[in-house]
Amino acid sequence: MTYERHFRAALPCGVRDLFLEDAAKLSKLMATWRQLFESWAYTEIIPPTYEHYDVLMAGSDADFERRIFRVLDREGNILALRPDITTQVARIVGTKLHDLPLPLRFYYLANVFRFEEPQAGRQREFYQAGLELIGAPGPDADAEMVSVLIEALQQVGLRGFQINLGQMAFFRAIVAELELSPAQVETLKGAIDRKDEVGLMKSLKEWEIDDGHAAALSELPHLCGDDEVLERAASLAPNAGARQAIENLSHIYDLLSAQGLAEHLVIDLGEARGMDYYTGITIEGFSPGLGFSICNGGRYDELIGRYGRPLPAVGFGLGVERVLLALEEQGEQEVDLAPRLLVAAEAASMGRAALQHLRRQGMKVEVDVMARDEAGLLEYARVREIPWVIVAGDAERALLAKTGSQHWVSWGSLEEML
Amino acid sequence: MKGTLSVALPKGRLLQPCLELFQDLGCAGLMGILSTRLLLWEEPERGLSFMVIRPADVPIYVEHGAADLGIVGRDVLREEQRDVYEPMGLGFGRCRLVVAGPPEIRDQNLHLRHRLRVASSYPHLTRQHFLKQGISAEVVSLSGSVELAPLVGLADLVVDLVQTGRTMRENNLVEIDEIMSSEACLIVNRASHKLRLKEINHLMKRIADVIEKFKVQGSRFKVQSSGEGS
Numbered sequence: 137m138t139y140e141r142h143f144r145a146a147l148p149c150g151v152r153d154l155f156l157e158d159a160a161k162l163s164k165l166m167a168t169w170r171q172l173f174e175s176w177a178y179t180e181i182i183p184p185t186y187e188h189y190d191v192l193m194a195g196s197d198a199d200f201e202r203r204i205f206r207v208l209d210r211e212g213n214i215l216a217l218r219p220d221i222t223t224q225v226a227r228i229v230g231t232k233l234h235d236l237p238l239p240l241r242f243y244y245l246a247n248v249f250r251f252e253e254p255q256a257g258r259q260r261e262f263y264q265a266g267l268e269l270i271g272a273p274g275p276d277a278d279a280e281m282v283s284v285l286i287e288a289l290q291q292v293g294l295r296g297f298q299i300n301l302g303q304m305a306f307f308r309a310i311v312a313e314l315e316l317s318p319a320q321v322e323t324l325k326g327a328i329d330r331k332d333e334v335g336l337m338k339s340l341k342e343w344e345i346d347d348g349h350a351a352a353l354s355e356l357p358h359l360c361g362d363d364e365v366l367e368r369a370a371s372l373a374p375n376a377g378a379r380q381a382i383e384n385l386s387h388i389y390d391l392l393s394a395q396g397l398a399e400h401l402v403i404d405l406g407e408a409r410g411m412d413y414y415t416g417i418t419i420e421g422f423s424p425g426l427g428f429s430i431c432n433g434g435r436y437d438e439l440i441g442r443y444g445r446p447l448p449a450v451g452f453g454l455g456v457e458r459v460l461l462a463l464e465e466q467g468e469q470e471v472d473l474a475p476r477l478l479v480a481a482e483a484a485s486m487g488r489a490a491l492q493h494l495r496r497q498g499m500k501v502e503v504d505v506m507a508r509d510e511a512g513l514l515e516y517a518r519v520r521e522i523p524w525v526i527v528a529g530d531a532e533r534a535l536l537a538k539t540g541s542q543h544w545v546s547w548g549s550l551e552e553m554l
Numbered sequence: 555m556k557g558t559l560s561v562a563l564p565k566g567r568l569l570q571p572c573l574e575l576f577q578d579l580g581c582a583g584l585m586g587i588l589s590t591r592l593l594l595w596e597e598p599e600r601g602l603s604f605m606v607i608r609p610a611d612v613p614i615y616v617e618h619g620a621a622d623l624g625i626v627g628r629d630v631l632r633e634e635q636r637d638v639y640e641p642m643g644l645g646f647g648r649c650r651l652v653v654a655g656p657p658e659i660r661d662q663n664l665h666l667r668h669r670l671r672v673a674s675s676y677p678h679l680t681r682q683h684f685l686k687q688g689i690s691a692e693v694v695s696l697s698g699s700v701e702l703a704p705l706v707g708l709a710d711l712v713v714d715l716v717q718t719g720r721t722m723r724e725n726n727l728v729e730i731d732e733i734m735s736s737e738a739c740l741i742v743n744r745a746s747h748k749l750r751l752k753e754i755n756h757l758m759k760r761i762a763d764v765i766e767k768f769k770v771q772g773s774r775f776k777v778q779s780s781g782e783g784s
Contacts, residue, residue: 331640334642359749402748422748424749
């Protein structure tokens with residue numbers, strides 16, 4: 137028999153159903169991170185799934201415009217499904233929470249929507265887990281962000297990952313002095329994004345950029361590596377702003393090194409993406425065997441001001457499905473969905489208090505609701521891989537069975553038996 | 555430890571010079587790939603492995619990280635619009651992407667035509683090129699033998715690659731406009747570039763040395779007897 141397979145099973149492109157192991161893995165990851173984020177004194181923020189389009193766009197990277205899901209409501213308002221959470225947090229903080237004592241620490245575990253070609257580890261709906269630390273302008277805040285990020289990846293068992301730290305203020309300080317047209321800035325960014333050195337040099341020459349600035353810009357694609365890169369960048373910095381930007385990044389790097397985290401870090405000044413958004417350090421994480429980044433973040437001191445009171449802020453977002461892929465890539469163990477104990481309905485009502493105690497210890501206890509007899513219970517337990525079965529019970533005792541053998545035990549001694 | 559670096563090479567006119575390039579880098583047996591049906595070729599001693607795929611697929615493999623690096627024409631790269639690094643041009647496989655048509659169309663003002671149909675295997679670049687001039691061309695997307703389209707009334711113009719111009723001349727088409735010039739480019743997956751920077755930089759350095767050597771000696775990569783592109 138087919139169950140209307142063709143028509144009613146159809147899904148639109150870009151979304152998927154998650155159940156059993158897939159759902160369990162996703163929520164296990166998020167539960168781990170929830171606990172970690174709360175232990176760092178972050179509190180949860182839950183913005184709405186959709187908002188007014190123009191309100192969201194006011195704080196979004198122009199790049200999002202083409203990738204945003206738009207919806208018309210019945211009054212003709214244009215709404216948008218959120219393409220990221222940071223913009224929403226900026227709106228909430230800028231308009232509502234700006235009078236609270238600073239800093240503010242928020243975490244989120246939420247789905248976002250982007251109209252993109254679905255690819256490995258990224259559908260059009262996907263999950264992000266992230267932090268925003270608001271109100272603190274200094275390197276301590278940036279370092280905290282990177283430090284929690286590294287802990288988050290370590291705690292879920294990811295190995296060999298790498299965090300690239302950039303500094304958008306360096307690029308911005310150099311470009312600011314050149315008085316380029318927006319089109320020229322786009323060309324420059326495009327060449328840097330592609331690491332197209334020849335194209336970059338050609339443009340710099342064509343626009344007659346002076347040697348100092350040209351040297352710094354054309355060296356950008358090579359400013360990637362360990363802390364030695366910081367010295368090279370400092371010597372290339374053509375103005376005070378660029379020098380300060382490097383000092384700031386050095387400071388953050390030193391703070392992280394002091395915590396013993398340098399092994400995960402790579403200094404990477406060769407990126408210009410997100411230039412409209414980020415004003416300070418940028419954070420991008422990679423994992424061996426995965427062809428795309430697993431997390432993104434950075435300092436965005438100008439975003440909250442677009443909505444209200446200007447406040448400095450730094451944050452990151454982890455791509456939950458991408459981290460799951462990275463874990464799969466390194467052969468992370470499966471989640472165990474099977475209950476530990478199956479109990480016949482009648483026995484379950486006799487031993488209610490004892491079973492409640494077991495559940496509170498975190499044990500999965502399933503009660504039979506199919507009126508199975510003893511043979512039926514044992515067969516079902518075999519198929520579902522449930523190791524223990526209580527096939528009968530009275531007020532004091534339970535008849536506990538495990539493959540082949542069974543004996544009476546008191547409800548009170550169950551915990552040590554299992 | 556981390557395994558080999560995988561390189562995606564394009565089938566067709568760029569394959570021979572690509573193989574020669576890596577042969578010069580010490581992959582002695584690589585030419586053998588031409589006489590097998592193998593799609594994957596390992597050179598473990600050089601720390602490299604190769605796959606040979608359709609040119610348009612090279613940027614896709616590299617963007618997704620199925621290959622760490624790839625070689626592909628800049629024309630294909632611009633058409634495909636993939637998020638990859640393209641740190642170096644390789645100097646071979648030079649050609650141009652041009653607009654061409656029958657000689658009589660040369661003197662016409664294309665803005666005044668109420669309909670313009672253009673055949674190309676570069677639909678994205680073609681549309682972009684005409685839209686930039688305010689012409690809303692109808693683009694007929696073909697996968698080969700584009701020059702035929704004006705001869706049989708399928709299109710008014712074509713957008714195609716030219717190397718020597720011979721195929722165009724033989725089909726009585728004249729060049730009207732140039733969209734871009736192209737050459738073979740090395741492309742790199744973003745994550746691979748971050749995670750295996752040293753190995754990739756080292757390989758790029760060696761490639762640059764080989765290319766430079768042939769520039770000085772007079773390149774054997776320069777003119778391919780296989781003639782025109784598609």
